[in-house]
Amino acid sequence: MSDTAPNWDDLRVFLAVARAESLSGAGRVLKMDPATVGRRIARLELDLGAPLFAKSPQGYALTLEGQRLLSHAARAEDEMMRAFEDVAGQEGPLSGQIRLGAPDGSANFLLPQVCAAIVEKHPDLEVQIVALPRIVNLSKREADMAIGVSAPTAGRLHVEKISDYKLHLAAAQSYLDRHPPITRLSDLRHHRVIGYIQDMIFDRELDYLSATGLDTVQLASNSVSVQINWIRQGAGLGIMHDFAIPFTEGLTKILTEEVSLTRSFYLIRHRDNLRTDRLNRFAAALSDGMRREVARLEALT
Incomplete structure (x- = not known):
């Protein structure tokens, strides 16, 4: 193991690869060349003295060591965001990136207009909608929060009914x-x-x-x-x-x-991000917007 402790930027690259499950996907998110991403991961693995990913035809899969690091890295990310919010103040416009997972019914017919209205009020906010025909894995941080059609009972999740x-x-x-x-x-x-x-x-x-x-x-x-x-x-x-x-x-x-x-639609969040004011404010705006849009569209049928 290297005597140099990994820095936050190393963990940021690690999180991007863990979420994208590929160097190219992580590179697009980080605006970084895939070869550079690969070198950064190799350096981090050298520093930690453990393999973090196993490469397969399906992409980069987390090893047991990588899975252990993931929870710590995600908490570090949450702490960094809370630190920025604390310094910048909590009542200003929302900014940064928020990724939202959803089944494709709501992703196609509700979330586009709801999220567009939120971004209209917060121009520095970047919202990503991940439409997946499966349950989004919040523990792997595939998204910051997710829309579900049932309320999960397992895991460290916070669930609120939307509509x-x-x-x-x-x-x-x-x-x-x-x-x-x-x-x-x-x-x-x-x-x-x-x-x-x-x-x-x-x-x-x-x-x-x-x-x-x-x-x-x-x-x-x-x-x-x-x-x-x-x-x-x-x-x-x-x-x-x-x-x-x-x-x-x-x-x-x-x-x-x-x-x-x-x-019913439910808003599902990992408990660790409930202390993040930016995500709380976005979640409140999202839930309110979805309730209003469901009511508006159903009244037209």
Whole structure:
């Protein structure tokens, strides 16, 4: 092990590689050449006397030593941000980068306008939306906070409910004009159904079609956007978020009394960042903006 202790800049490079799982991805975030990132990681590993990453075809994976360092480095990052906030004061405009993980329904139809409004008020703030068809790993600091459709119970997480939202069966009028009428649930068996790939549903709250009694999906995707595009094109019928319907012309809700689902959005944060005023203020603005936008869009359907 080197006698020189790693500095904060070394840990910043380490965090970027751990989050991006590649030198090139970390280089883009750091605005640094990938070869330089690699040299910095090699130097840090030499200083610590331990391998931090294992390289594989999938990218750079943390070793056990790297996983141990990750929690310490993330706490150091939080402390640095709190130090800057303390010196700069806590009531000024928000600044810096905040990364938000979310399932693609909210990432496509709610968060763009909500986050744009926040950045309009805080021009020095950089917001990144990471749309993933899975649960975001906050412990690995894939994001500063995440939107979820259920409240996790494991891990050092802080969870706040944001808002309920509604979903209904919908189809393009062009599809309904070409197919037999739908007046009851049993009629659905004579129609092409669009939905999730069953073995890729990462949260039981996304198993929407169980409410219809249907067990066969002819057109399936792990992406809400792909499903909505199929519905929009008249390829079949499926369950849609009410807040997404205003973005797509020519859709009609079907069997609204028989199939009406209510789900919830939750804001999920690692407990370590609850002491960071900048993240607290952003979280409050985000939650308020999402509640308002869900209500506005659902009122249009």
